[in-house]
Amino acid sequence: MYPSRFQYEAPTTLAEAIAILAANDDAKVLAGGQSLIPMMKLRFASPATLVDINNIPGLDFHGADADGTYRIGALCRHAHLEKSTTLAEHQPLLASCAPLVADPIVRTRGTFVGSVCHADPQGDWASCMVALDGSITAVGPNGKRSIPVKEFVAGPFTTVLAKDEIAIEGVIAPAKGTRAGGYLKLERRVGDFATAGVAIALDMSGGVVTNAGIGLTGVGAQTVDAADAAAALIGSSLDPDAIEQAATLAAEVSKPRSDHRGSASYKRHIVSTFVTRILGNVQRAEMQVA
Amino acid sequence: MALDEVKIGGLGASRRRVEDNRFIRGKGNYVDDVVLPGMLYMEILRSPLAHAKINSIDTSAAYAIPGVRMVMTGEMMAARNLAWMPTLSYDTQAVLATDKVRFQGQEVCAVIADDPYIARDGVEAIIVDYEPLPPIVNPEQAMAADAPLIRNDKVGQDNNVIFDWEVGDREGTDRAFAEADKVSEISMHYPRSHPSPIEACGSIADYDRSTSKLTVYMTSQAPHIVRAAVSLVAEIPEHMIRIIAPDLGGGFGNKVPVYPGYVISILASILLEKPVKWIEDKTGNLISTGFGRDVYLKGEMALRNDGKILGVRMHTDSDHGAFFSDAQPSKFKIGLMHSTFACYDVPSAHLTARGVYTNKAPGGVAYRCSFRVTEAMYFQERMVQAAADDLGMDQAEFRRVNLVKDDDFPKRTPFGFLTDSGQYEKCLQIGLDAIGYDDFKKEQEEARKRGRLLGIGISTMTEPLGAGNSREYDILGIKMFDSAELRVHMTGKAILRTGAKTQGQGHETTWAQIVAHELGIPAEDIIVEEGDTDTAPFGMGTYASRSTPVAGAAVSMVSRKIRAKARKIAAHLLEVSDEDIEWELGRFYVRGAQDRGVTIQECAMAAYSNVPDGMEPGLENNAYYDPPNLTWPFACYIATVEVDPETGVWDVLRLVAVDDCGVRINPMIVEGQIMGGLTEAYAMANMQFITFDEDGNCVGSNYMDYLLPTAWETPGFELHEVVTPCPHHPIGAKGIGECATVGGPAAFVNAVMDALKHTGVRNIDMPLLPDRVYEAVQTGNDISGMPPVKTTDE
Numbered sequence A: 001m002y003p004s005r006f007q008y009e010a011p012t013t014l015a016e017a018i019a020i021l022a023a024n025d026d027a028k029v030l031a032g033g034q035s036l037i038p039m040m041k042l043r044f045a046s047p048a049t050l051v052d053i054n055n056i057p058g059l060d061f062h063g064a065d066a067d068g069t070y071r072i073g074a075l076c077r078h079a080h081l082e083k084s085t086t087l088a089e090h091q092p093l094l095a096s097c098a099p100l101v102a103d104p105i106v107r108t109r110g111t112f113v114g115s116v117c118h119a120d121p122q123g124d125w126a127s128c129m130v131a132l133d134g135s136i137t138a139v140g141p142n143g144k145r146s147i148p149v150k151e152f153v154a155g156p157f158t159t160v161l162a163k164d165e166i167a168i169e170g171v172i173a174p175a176k177g178t179r180a181g182g183y184l185k186l187e188r189r190v191g192d193f194a195t196a197g198v199a200i201a202l203d204m205s206g207g208v209v210t211n212a213g214i215g216l217t218g219v220g221a222q223t224v225d226a227a228d229a230a231a232a233l234i235g236s237s238l239d240p241d242a243i244e245q246a247a248t249l250a251a252e253v254s255k256p257r258s259d260h261r262g263s264a265s266y267k268r269h270i271v272s273t274f275v276t277r278i279l280g281n282v283q284r285a286e287m288q289v290a
Numbered sequence B: 001m002a003l004d005e006v007k008i009g010g011l012g013a014s015r016r017r018v019e020d021n022r023f024i025r026g027k028g029n030y031v032d033d034v035v036l037p038g039m040l041y042m043e044i045l046r047s048p049l050a051h052a053k054i055n056s057i058d059t060s061a062a063y064a065i066p067g068v069r070m071v072m073t074g075e076m077m078a079a080r081n082l083a084w085m086p087t088l089s090y091d092t093q094a095v096l097a098t099d100k101v102r103f104q105g106q107e108v109c110a111v112i113a114d115d116p117y118i119a120r121d122g123v124e125a126i127i128v129d130y131e132p133l134p135p136i137v138n139p140e141q142a143m144a145a146d147a148p149l150i151r152n153d154k155v156g157q158d159n160n161v162i163f164d165w166e167v168g169d170r171e172g173t174d175r176a177f178a179e180a181d182k183v184s185e186i187s188m189h190y191p192r193s194h195p196s197p198i199e200a201c202g203s204i205a206d207y208d209r210s211t212s213k214l215t216v217y218m219t220s221q222a223p224h225i226v227r228a229a230v231s232l233v234a235e236i237p238e239h240m241i242r243i244i245a246p247d248l249g250g251g252f253g254n255k256v257p258v259y260p261g262y263v264i265s266i267l268a269s270i271l272l273e274k275p276v277k278w279i280e281d282k283t284g285n286l287i288s289t290g291f292g293r294d295v296y297l298k299g300e301m302a303l304r305n306d307g308k309i310l311g312v313r314m315h316t317d318s319d320h321g322a323f324f325s326d327a328q329p330s331k332f333k334i335g336l337m338h339s340t341f342a343c344y345d346v347p348s349a350h351l352t353a354r355g356v357y358t359n360k361a362p363g364g365v366a367y368r369c370s371f372r373v374t375e376a377m378y379f380q381e382r383m384v385q386a387a388a389d390d391l392g393m394d395q396a397e398f399r400r401v402n403l404v405k406d407d408d409f410p411k412r413t414p415f416g417f418l419t420d421s422g423q424y425e426k427c428l429q430i431g432l433d434a435i436g437y438d439d440f441k442k443e444q445e446e447a448r449k450r451g452r453l454l455g456i457g458i459s460t461m462t463e464p465l466g467a468g469n470s471r472e473y474d475i476l477g478i479k480m481f482d483s484a485e486l487r488v489h490m491t492g493k494a495i496l497r498t499g500a501k502t503q504g505q506g507h508e509t510t511w512a513q514i515v516a517h518e519l520g521i522p523a524e525d526i527i528v529e530e531g532d533t534d535t536a537p538f539g540m541g542t543y544a545s546r547s548t549p550v551a552g553a554a555v556s557m558v559s560r561k562i563r564a565k566a567r568k569i570a571a572h573l574l575e576v577s578d579e580d581i582e583w584e585l586g587r588f589y590v591r592g593a594q595d596r597g598v599t600i601q602e603c604a605m606a607a608y609s610n611v612p613d614g615m616e617p618g619l620e621n622n623a624y625y626d627p628p629n630l631t632w633p634f635a636c637y638i639a640t641v642e643v644d645p646e647t648g649v650w651d652v653l654r655l656v657a658v659d660d661c662g663v664r665i666n667p668m669i670v671e672g673q674i675m676g677g678l679t680e681a682y683a684m685a686n687m688q689f690i691t692f693d694e695d696g697n698c699v700g701s702n703y704m705d706y707l708l709p710t711a712w713e714t715p716g717f718e719l720h721e722v723v724t725p726c727p728h729h730p731i732g733a734k735g736i737g738e739c740a741t742v743g744g745p746a747a748f749v750n751a752v753m754d755a756l757k758h759t760g761v762r763n764i765d766m767p768l769l770p771d772r773v774y775e776a777v778q779t780g781n782d783i784s785g786m787p788p789v790k791t792t793d794e
């Protein structure tokens, strides 16, 4: 690869990294590099300075706090989540998404937080975070702040992070009841971005939905928050009517492009099919428990 | 005692590939691995537009970058009469654009710099003023009355048609259709695809003023043709040109043509008197170099109610891009498309073919097929399935009725080729038994009652491999024979060189096996070298599955010449006359006294130390082989699939392959070839294509959009074999490198179409993407894949 010239920095503390970002115009954080480096290779991105955060200790974690709050550090790789033995019990949606992100090679380097920061409308993790109503913790010269994911993305490939802020973790609030849900993605081949993807997170209590979120991948200029579709599920026990209504509303809120991956109407149909399938799976699992 | 042939690595030995030793250790030597002292780097500026007039080119900012040595433009090339070059199909192709650009990705300028980064910086600094013209991306647009003229550079070209060609028996076919009980019709598009070798194209040109010699390291499947072409185009004497094709990271036809990048790097090296390296990136490779396919078919079949095919009529419209640079034998216009229906008994057939220019990359190469045989066999097998369906006949039974019978050989095909051997019905039956045909059909019926869509698809075909005999086959007038040169050293070890060029086929392994078979020298004692025109004998290169049929035959023949001389030496050593000498593998002995003998190694030593009076010393020779005919392998591929009607996604349940490629030199390599080919066939059917949008932008210009299948989604394959030796090949072998790519796609597509039979859909164009399948299920309509693809936001 032959990118434009750039300065490479590899700080070992967050403070140092933030200082370098603050001091340089057009500097970019380098995490797993699985989105940034391909763009630099094609010269779609030509940052003047790269701030590699891979040598900063303490960012490589994921797990639940005592109260059930789930945290995923900035250097937690897709593969760590895929291979995690505890993720499924806490966050079934993330566990079902992990093996569908990119391909095995990319997953060993790419990071969860980096994916959300990349703000690609075809990013799988962002849909999960929207469905889970998660947030990103950012650190800058003036300290920490928490940004809800639904406000984090400002547009395709842009976030509200200041130029000297680093996202250090993704945070997901504890479930009200039991967490359920899942991810389905239509891809043309392993490692392909989604033609359409659906992330559903549910909190269930006694077979009834107490909280719901639906995020859609690849069917809009940014990750789609299918809030109305999710709202239609709350209070229901995932009966066929509720599922159908959610599927219809999710399809309606999608704004896909017609392109070589399929027509807009096809992608909408996939959204509604996947909403139906995921909810059907959850409902059947609930029946088994009951 | 005669040697055990398999033990010495002769015919039939599944010997490990000797070349893999260096490949798996990362010690291969590809063009990009070669570094010459003082080498400069070249990068090409490509057109962002599909069709545009060039008003001006400003290179001053590029020249201002430190480390930029030279910026080459079309004007500079024109001053040396090199702005255009001849193609392999008697057309011309722009080297660097002068007047206008005719496809997205066309070469416009080249920057030569001290390092590849600076070269790219230089390319970014060039300012080109383009005036956009309307782009043409399919034959319909090309032939429209008001279509803009793409090739306004050509005197006498007043439309976008390249050729109108016909072959076959028009009247006879008309009569067959008049007599038919039923006529089956189907139309389809075989989409544009790209061979996409993992190693893209590249060259290092090294012109040495002091010796006047030009050495070019080049990614070429046919280095000798390149030497001839460079000599003609650049007017450098042929003996002053040395083309070296080192290890190649795949070719599949993509590395047959001569590309502008090669020519520009050569001129740059001559002008700068420095080695100049050009290594194309993946996008450059995908958008500008030899593609495959892009042919539209209108097919009709005249049928009798009992299933007999009476006649076939085909019309093809082919999209060749901006320059007609197909790599194909000179005599034919649309490759060997007319080899279609060779395995069936078809009394009469007629094919009309029209080729057009479009604003797309040129270079209809045979992507892993013998000159458009892939399209020929795909069209054939799709027409066969449609015909069986139209007659309400079982597709296996329909084939049984029409396949050429074992006793009918030699048999003229409907378009005049001569097939010579095969056991077609046997192969079909092995395939049907392996897949459990009758059981699957029951299962399919049961599943359908529960809303599940299962399908089974068959593809049977014989294809013409190994072009070819000198009466009919030439490229730019050069006859398509091949060569081998064998030198046996005094200790019985040997070096073999051929005019072919391996690029993954395993020649270094299999050629040694042929020598081992002929001479009894263990394969491990033979080194094989190819690709250097200063050392290798002249040959036409490796493509179209021609290496084993032609170069491989030459290897046999040269080994036999060596054996003939060794026999004389043996007679001398054993003090008997030639006629009293018998041969068993690796050894001559005296007739009637088997224990009195000498080994081939002893003969080799004697060739350098003790030759009979009057005999030339040494033990080396060469052979040129002009094959009497093509070879005709047969294949039967059967796929079963399940289609998800809600999403259009389809999964392969099983794929059974029965291949008859005659005698197998190295069964393991043959199986590897078949599996690789089936993988590509699956890719064609499922995901892989290059299309264009309304503006002529190439969709498929990188590996996110041009999908190569990985081990993850590629289904497993079950392989079976039948051996019908080729009657005219010295060791009975037939080509195999491409059978599965050629015959495979129709098996997958036929299976999906079978699953959708109840919908009345007759065709979905490849690739059978989920959205296409879903739309077909929903609407019951055929789905066209013709570009432009529409991209719209709602």
Ligand SMILES: Cc1cc2nc3c(=O)[nH]c(=O)nc-3n(C[C@H](O)[C@H](O)[C@H](O)COP(=O)(O)OP(=O)(O)OC[C@H]3O[C@@H](n4cnc5c(N)ncnc54)[C@H](O)[C@@H]3O)c2cc1C
Binding pocket: A028, A029, A030, A031, A032, A033, A034, A035, A036, A037, A038, A074, A100, A101, A102, A103, A106, A109, A110, A111, A112, A113, A114, A115, A116, A117, A118, A122, A123, A124, A125, A161, A165, A166, A167, A168, A191, A192, A193, A194
């Ligand atoms: C072949 C291939 C296939 C892929 N397929 C998929 C797929 O199917 N689905 C999918 O979702 N993704 C896919 N990806 C993208 C992949 O998931 C990336 O890993 C991910 O998008 C980015 O994570 P990263 O750690 O690699 O980030 P990087 O590439 O390092 O960075 C991406 C962007 O985020 C910024 N950034 C990263 N980390 C931080 C941080 N901590 N704070 C502030 N800014 C930060 C960077 O500055 C940059 O702008 C694919 C990538 C490849 C190469």
